[in-house]
Amino acid sequence: MIDALGNPQSLLVLGGSSDIATATARRLVQARTRRVVLAGRPSTRLDAAAQLLRGAGADLVEVVPFDAEVTDTHGAVVDQAFAGGDIDVVLLAFGVLGEQAAQERDPSLAVRTAMVNYVGAVSVGLHVGARLRSQGHGVLVVLSSVAGERARRTNFVYGSTKAGLDAFSQGLGDALQGSGARVLVVRPGFVRTKMTAGRKEAPMTTTAEAVAVAITEGIRSGRHTVWVPARLQQVMALMRHLPRGLFRRLAR
Amino acid sequence: MSDPARTVLTGWGRTAPTSATVLRPRDGDQVADMVRRAGPRGVLARGLGRSYGDAAQDAGGTVLDLTALDTVGVDAETGLAACGGGASLGQVMQAAIPLGWFPPVLPGTRHVTVGGALATDVHGKNHHRSGSFASHVRSMTLVGADGEARRLESADPLSQATAGGMGLTGIVTDLVMSLRPVESSFMQVDTTRAPDLDALMAQLEAADAAHPYTVAWVDCLTGGRRLGRGIVYAGDHAAPADLPEPERAAALRFEPPTGLPAPTWTPAGLLNPHTAAAFNEAWFRKAPRDRRQQLQTISTFFHPLDGVRGWNRLYGHAGFVQYQLVVPFAEGGVVRKVIERLSSARAATVLAVLKRLGASSPGPLSFPMPGWTLTVDMPARGRDLARLLDGLDQLVADAGGRVYLAKDARLRPELVAEMYPRVGEWLELRSRVDPHGCFVSDLARRLGL
Numbered sequence: 001m002i003d004a005l006g007n008p009q010s011l012l013v014l015g016g017s018s019d020i021a022t023a024t025a026r027r028l029v030q031a032r033t034r035r036v037v038l039a040g041r042p043s044t045r046l047d048a049a050a051q052l053l054r055g056a057g058a059d060l061v062e063v064v065p066f067d068a069e070v071t072d073t074h075g076a077v078v079d080q081a082f083a084g085g086d087i088d089v090v091l092l093a094f095g096v097l098g099e100q101a102a103q104e105r106d107p108s109l110a111v112r113t114a115m116v117n118y119v120g121a122v123s124v125g126l127h128v129g130a131r132l133r134s135q136g137h138g139v140l141v142v143l144s145s146v147a148g149e150r151a152r153r154t155n156f157v158y159g160s161t162k163a164g165l166d167a168f169s170q171g172l173g174d175a176l177q178g179s180g181a182r183v184l185v186v187r188p189g190f191v192r193t194k195m196t197a198g199r200k201e202a203p204m205t206t207t208a209e210a211v212a213v214a215i216t217e218g219i220r221s222g223r224h225t226v227w228v229p230a231r232l233q234q235v236m237a238l239m240r241h242l243p244r245g246l247f248r249r250l251a252r
Numbered sequence: 253m254s255d256p257a258r259t260v261l262t263g264w265g266r267t268a269p270t271s272a273t274v275l276r277p278r279d280g281d282q283v284a285d286m287v288r289r290a291g292p293r294g295v296l297a298r299g300l301g302r303s304y305g306d307a308a309q310d311a312g313g314t315v316l317d318l319t320a321l322d323t324v325g326v327d328a329e330t331g332l333a334a335c336g337g338g339a340s341l342g343q344v345m346q347a348a349i350p351l352g353w354f355p356p357v358l359p360g361t362r363h364v365t366v367g368g369a370l371a372t373d374v375h376g377k378n379h380h381r382s383g384s385f386a387s388h389v390r391s392m393t394l395v396g397a398d399g400e401a402r403r404l405e406s407a408d409p410l411s412q413a414t415a416g417g418m419g420l421t422g423i424v425t426d427l428v429m430s431l432r433p434v435e436s437s438f439m440q441v442d443t444t445r446a447p448d449l450d451a452l453m454a455q456l457e458a459a460d461a462a463h464p465y466t467v468a469w470v471d472c473l474t475g476g477r478r479l480g481r482g483i484v485y486a487g488d489h490a491a492p493a494d495l496p497e498p499e500r501a502a503a504l505r506f507e508p509p510t511g512l513p514a515p516t517w518t519p520a521g522l523l524n525p526h527t528a529a530a531f532n533e534a535w536f537r538k539a540p541r542d543r544r545q546q547l548q549t550i551s552t553f554f555h556p557l558d559g560v561r562g563w564n565r566l567y568g569h570a571g572f573v574q575y576q577l578v579v580p581f582a583e584g585g586v587v588r589k590v591i592e593r594l595s596s597a598r599a600a601t602v603l604a605v606l607k608r609l610g611a612s613s614p615g616p617l618s619f620p621m622p623g624w625t626l627t628v629d630m631p632a633r634g635r636d637l638a639r640l641l642d643g644l645d646q647l648v649a650d651a652g653g654r655v656y657l658a659k660d661a662r663l664r665p666e667l668v669a670e671m672y673p674r675v676g677e678w679l680e681l682r683s684r685v686d687p688h689g690c691f692v693s694d695l696a697r698r699l700g701l
């Protein structure tokens with residue numbers, strides 16, 4: 001259960017080796033979280049994340065194979081994760097950035113980005129939503145992105161998948177209203193993780209640790225949206241309303 | 253995906269909302285029927301929702317609102333009261349006082365059900381003399397996990413596991429308790445101011461020896477020399493001869509005020525540490541240094557907070573937690589340490605109470621033990637408060653004390669066994685009478701009960 005001061009006891013991560021997820025999970029384990037299920041594609045990275053959380057004090061860390069693209073397995077994955085008891089927080093953290101230029105040359109690469117970031121998230125998100133509804137409590141945290149706020153020339157494939165994911169998550173949150181469960185949409189800007197390694201940093205670049213803090217505070221406060229850093233909310237409010245031509249030149 | 257039959261529930265502190273299917277049985281047969289039909293997420297009784305945390309919630313399950321089982325029958329000769337499990341102590345007072353009888357134990361609000369009072373084994377201002385609620389309950393009807401209603405005498409181990417058992421042993425559909433005789437609906441109250449904690453503790457001890465009802469308000473915001481200053485209130489039931497002439501003819505009249513509603517909006521600073529400190533200063537100054545034998549109504553003495561309906565909303569959106577600890581008399585120093593930490597963190601609000609408890613009850617999960625009990629309200633403000641309270645828990649557990657589950661909303665589960673050394677015995681009995689965990693609550697899930 002999530003206690004009166006906003007500390008959850010159990011966590012499911014979808015995309016268990018994500019840097020942002022690992023930082024968040026560690027923070028939760030340092031508070032009250034004792035049981036963690038890491039769902040992801042089997043790898044040494046995934047096992048290392050499990051080991052790190054055990055070291056941080058989790059009593060039980062389970063690793064469950066999960067591939068966002070293989071949607072017909074999602075029901076079973078979610079069942080397996082919930083078989084050990086209620087899950088208080090589900091962190092939907094998987095995602096791929098993709099190479100914009102390569103995706104434009106080879107649309108099948110863009111399809112894979114869309115499959116993981118949007119289709120996979122819709123599939124597993126609905127399975128999780130149904131579970132949280134029936135257990136009558138819990139928070140689904142979705143890693144959206146500022147990239148979904150307004151598509152940019154330089155990464156509009158990724159941006160459009162996040163726009164879809166963001167709209168889906170808001171709608172799911174509305175659907176869960178009154179069920180005791182809720183959805184927290186997280187919109188980070190540029191975060192220094194393995195996903196962005198080697199890319200040119202944007203203004204207001206932040207860290208996985210800062211996103212983790214924003215997520216845990218969002219769970220505590222009961223908000224439905226958080227931006228990281230928080231002042232991106234105003235920046236994006238402005239960006240959204242810029243004339244198309246101006247935005248095109250600014251957001252290169 | 254919608255499920256219109258669900259209701260979102262919280263405790264009195266308005267934290268940690270979860271949803272359940274709420275049903276309102278009209279009699280014991282309906283209760284039994286609903287228990288038999290309980291789904292995989294179980295069933296739980298709820299009274300008036302005055303426990304502060306998640307004790308009366310069952311996320312995803314079925315919650316039985318027992319308040320329709322509210323019959324009260326008082327035998328004017330014997331002083332025995334037969335009550336439906338959802339009857340409130342306020343209803344008992346209304347039926348009993350005009351006949352010259354009074355509830356044996358009253359918590360700080362009359363808006364609690366007898367079922368809830370038994371399930372948390374509540375204590376009152378008279379605990380040092382009269383013990384806890386369950387010690388005045390003669391018998392009860394308990395609907396078990398099999399949907400069967402059983403009549404239990406108070407010595408029955410299942411009855412004792414139900415006293416303080418947080419609703420997890422079954423559903424109490426009715427009970428018989430013994431009342432105490434009174435001659436009027438007034439109290440004679442002594443009020444004394446104490447300049448610091450040592451004086452407060454000494455005055456409270458002296459008051460316990462002389463009066464059936466005692467309690468102290470304690471300032472948890474002021475540090476230094478005046479740390480733990482407070483006011484001791486000691487009461488006795490008044491005799492008709494103590495009343496002014498016009499009141500004597502109707503000495504047993506009982507008309508509790510309905511209370512004015514609290515404002516629905518919250519001025520943001522109302523309960524912040526600065527305003528609270530100013531309030532505490534004024535409250536302390538306003539109390540007489542030493543006043544004897546002032547006549548007060550029962551409502552004024554026992555239930556001043558009932559004068560403001562919905563006062564829990566004053567804490568706004570995030571809600572609040574109430575922390576109540578007890579430590580053995582020999583560990584009275586822990587009370588000072590706790591108040592020091594609270595005052596330096598400026599965590600507390602104006603509502604803080606110190607009291608001395610008497611003998612323990614037989615219930616394995618019953619809270620009271622001989623010692624000092626401190627109760628403090630705090631706005632539910634995140635990580636810092638979580639750390640502060642975890643630290644207090646450790647002090648309390650190390651001193652052989654415990655926190656009160658009826659108030660709890662955030663205890664670390666590993667500490668339950670330390671604080672309640674008989675929990676193993678209780679769990680063993682419970683797994684025998686309810687092997688499949690039919691009765692379950694959010695508190696039970698959180699603490700592993």
Ligand SMILES: Cc1cc2nc3c(=O)[nH]c(=O)nc-3n(C[C@H](O)[C@H](O)[C@H](O)COP(=O)(O)OP(=O)(O)OC[C@H]3O[C@@H](n4cnc5c(N)ncnc54)[C@H](O)[C@@H]3O)c2cc1C
Pocket residue numbers: 264296297298299300301302303304307308318337338358359360361363364365366367368369371372373374375376377418419420422423424425557658659693
């Ligand atoms: C202003 C205020 C002052 C208070 N002062 C005191 C005090 O001085 N001393 C003290 O001890 N407590 C005090 N309390 C706490 C309160 O007395 C207890 O929490 C009590 O249990 C509330 O009763 P309820 O009917 O609201 O029960 P709920 O809060 O609805 O339920 C509490 C528990 O009892 C169980 N339960 C309820 N009905 C039944 C039933 N029929 N059968 C089986 N289980 C049942 C529930 O499952 C739950 O676990 C105070 C609370 C408030 C709000």
Ligand SMILES: NC(=O)c1ccc[n+]([C@@H]2O[C@H](COP(=O)([O-])OP(=O)(O)OC[C@H]3O[C@@H](n4cnc5c(N)ncnc54)[C@H](OP(=O)(O)O)[C@@H]3O)[C@@H](O)[C@H]2O)c1
Pocket residue numbers: 014015016017018019020021040041043045046066067068069092093094095096116143144145146187188189190191192193194195196
């Ligand atoms: N970094 C940023 O700047 C930034 C900004 C805004 C939003 N986000 C979002 O935040 C989330 C976490 O990103 P991050 O920064 O922590 O990057 P990350 O460390 O690269 O994490 C992304 C995770 O997604 C997993 N994944 C990829 N494809 C998958 C698939 N088919 N099935 C299951 N898992 C798959 C990866 O697992 P493998 O180990 O198996 O590859 C990886 O663990 C992502 O949704 C990302 O879009 C990131």
